[in-house]
Amino acid sequence: MGLRQVSRTNPNAATEIWTLERTDTSSATIVWIMTELIRNPSVMKRAQTEVREAVKGKEKVEECHLPKLIYLKSVVKEGLRLHPPAPLLVPKETLENCTIEGYNILAKTRVFVNAKSIGTNSKYWKNQNEFQPERFLDSSIDFRGQHFELLPFGAGHRGCPGINFAILVIELAIANLLHRFDWELPHGIRRRDLDMEEAFGLTMHKKVPLCLVPKPMAL
Numbered sequence: 001m002g003l004r005q006v007s008r009t010n011p012n013a014a015t016e017i018w019t020l021e022r023t024d025t026s027s028a029t030i031v032w033i034m035t036e037l038i039r040n041p042s043v044m045k046r047a048q049t050e051v052r053e054a055v056k057g058k059e060k061v062e063e064c065h066l067p068k069l070i071y072l073k074s075v076v077k078e079g080l081r082l083h084p085p086a087p088l089l090v091p092k093e094t095l096e097n098c099t100i101e102g103y104n105i106l107a108k109t110r111v112f113v114n115a116k117s118i119g120t121n122s123k124y125w126k127n128q129n130e131f132q133p134e135r136f137l138d139s140s141i142d143f144r145g146q147h148f149e150l151l152p153f154g155a156g157h158r159g160c161p162g163i164n165f166a167i168l169v170i171e172l173a174i175a176n177l178l179h180r181f182d183w184e185l186p187h188g189i190r191r192r193d194l195d196m197e198e199a200f201g202l203t204m205h206k207k208v209p210l211c212l213v214p215k216p217m218a219l
């Protein structure tokens with residue numbers, strides 16, 4: 001797909017590019033979470049049971065069901081901790097000289113915050129590379145920029161303004177995928193063989209596309 005040049009004469013292109021970029025981060029997150037769920041069948045089962053009990057035979061999961069899906073919300077948080085789709089956030093520039101942890105940083109220095117590295121730092125996270133949504137069940141740590149150990153949406157006044165929309169879309173998508181289907185790997189592919197490599201780019205996608213077999217659930 002080609003992107004049109006943004007110019008004063010073509011203002012719609014700006015909105016198009018913006019929309020594409022933003023749906024991209026949400027879709028990358030959904031793919032990473034489904035990958036982690038298929039690698040961790042007990043987590044998938046627990047999330048699926050929670051969703052199916054909350055929705056009780058209804059055709060689809062809707063916004064009104066989400067407050068009941070406490071475990072699913074932890075699954076989404078854990079997915080964003082391990083696979084923040086914008087791992088280096090957006091570059092910032094220092095306004096004045098400052099010292100951070102003993103390092104002198106001059107004014108007008110370009111600074112990157114590595115959210116991926118912070119989210120997998122053993123100083124803050126036990127079993128930092130494991131997909132364990134349970135860690136959030138008894139924890140107040142959230143991704144809204146108040147807890148610096150979890151920053152997939154950045155923080156401060158340039159933090160992501162789309163956070164509520166993004167979380168709603170991701171939670172609804174995952175909940176509906178779990179509600180209506182059981183998921184399996186294609187014949188001959190083992191869980192431990194799943195490729196977890198990240199593609200290089202602005203948004204951190206899975207390099208090798210995820211291929212799963214859906215088995216529709218009778219309602």
Ligand code: HEM
Binds near residue numbers: 025154156161162
């Ligand atoms: C999983 C989904 C998403 C993630 C992880 C994400 C993450 C981010 C991050 C890390 C930033 C930079 C924040 C910083 O550097 O401190 C950002 C900025 C931004 N995001 Fe999101 N985003 C997502 C979805 C969305 C959606 C759905 C929208 C719009 C509906 C959106 C709109 C924006 C805008 C407009 C900015 C620029 C804000 C500014 O520079 O002031 N994002 N996002």
